[in-house]
Amino acid sequence: MARTDGAGGGRPEKRQAIVRAATTVFGREGYARASMDAIAAEAGVSKRTIYNHFADKESLFLAVALENSAALTEHIRDLAAQHLSDVSDLRASLLDFAVARAAAVFSAADHGAVGRAIRAEVANLPPDVLTAWLAAGPQASQQDLAGHLERLAARGLLAFDDVGVDVAAEHYTLLTFHPAADRSFWGALPISEDEIRRVAAPGVDAFLRCYGGPELR
Numbered sequence: 001m002a003r004t005d006g007a008g009g010g011r012p013e014k015r016q017a018i019v020r021a022a023t024t025v026f027g028r029e030g031y032a033r034a035s036m037d038a039i040a041a042e043a044g045v046s047k048r049t050i051y052n053h054f055a056d057k058e059s060l061f062l063a064v065a066l067e068n069s070a071a072l073t074e075h076i077r078d079l080a081a082q083h084l085s086d087v088s089d090l091r092a093s094l095l096d097f098a099v100a101r102a103a104a105v106f107s108a109a110d111h112g113a114v115g116r117a118i119r120a121e122v123a124n125l126p127p128d129v130l131t132a133w134l135a136a137g138p139q140a141s142q143q144d145l146a147g148h149l150e151r152l153a154a155r156g157l158l159a160f161d162d163v164g165v166d167v168a169a170e171h172y173t174l175l176t177f178h179p180a181a182d183r184s185f186w187g188a189l190p191i192s193e194d195e196i197r198r199v200a201a202p203g204v205d206a207f208l209r210c211y212g213g214p215e216l217r
Contacts, residue, residue: 014045014049014052014053017043017044017045018045018054018060019060019063019064021042022034022042022043022060022064023110023113023114024042025039025042026113027110027116030120030121030124031057031117031118031121031124031125032121034057034061036050058129061129062128062129062132062133065114065118065129065133065136066132066136068108068110068111068114068115069111069133069136069137070136071108072105072111072137073136075104076101076105077144079101079104080097080101080144080148081148082100083096083097083100084097084149085148090212091205094172094176094204095176095200095201098172098177098203098204099196099197102176102180102181102191102196105177105181106180106181106186106187106191107187109187112186112188115186115187116185116186116187118133142170145169146165146166146168146169149169150165153213156213157213158213159211163211168210168211171207171211172203172207174203175207176204176207177200179199179200179203180195180200
């Protein structure tokens with residue numbers, strides 16, 4: 001797996017400056033076209049300084065991808081706890097979380113740019129980078145969501161039958177998040193919370209028709 005540190009070490013503030021510059025350059029140019037020269041110029045450092053912190057471009061991109069995902073993943077975890085832990089109106093809670101999650105993803109400019117670069121250049125990315133980013137970001141969020149849905153099922157509010165909670169969590173995301181993601185091109189174009197709510201609401205209703213507890217079917 002790609003390392004995110006270089007053999008020579010280096011000062012933490014320089015490392016953060018390099019990661020910020022690399023985020024800008026990778027978001028603007030993508031992984032394949034971005035050069036270490038461009039990143040060095042953006043950061044105001046030499047290429048040697050970059051290599052003091054990162055072994056190669058793959059390691060630097062991995063650091064950018066993981067650091068951009070970490071804060072957003074934690075924020076989405078907090079939003080799920082806020083909206084799905086103490087549920088009295090299931091439909092309202094599922095819809096409110098769908099809106100809050102999408103708004104958080106689309107308003108995170110750096111994450112959005114890096115995420116679009118990853119999706120656009122998935123064939124060019126080293127497999128280790130893609131695997132690590134998926135595990136730290138989308139998959140971690142989905143696992144957390146599945147845990148909340150399982151607890152709702154334990155209360156009789158949802159029922160997954162033979163499908164399983166992981167598949168149900170995937171369906172929830174496909175039905176409530178992806179319509180807004182498609183309209184905004186994953187945050188490249190602005191989208192209001194009212195529009196997110198408008199396109200997520202039918203998805204919540206479809207999810208409840210599939211997975212709502214006996215009293216909701």
